[in-house]
Amino acid sequence: MAVTWTISNMDRAIKLDGKDDVVTTIHWRASDIDSDDNKGSAYGSVGVTLGKNFIAYKDIKEANAIQWAKDALGEDEVKSIEDGIASQIAEAKTPTTASGVSW
16 A cells, blocks of 8 residues: 555746746645555645746646645645554544444
8 A cells, every 4th residue: 555645736926026926825635545444544735835846837747746735734744644544544444433223
């Protein structure tokens, strides 16, 4: 199992600091699925400042945006997100809680 990160959307400023189409927010999704089809996922948004790593919007690849999002989140938060997804899958595989009515 390996968590897959994707980008759902990117917000951008049409003009910012003399540049055109500057990405300001990245909306990301991280997900995983095990061999028994148990799934886990997380979704969030993170503000980004690209500084000297600026790439014109039309030239940004998803891999760039994923890396920017992870950099903005930081290693500890990325690990926490991925651990949370693993916990969701473990809970789906062997539930520790249930809900419903007895009738």
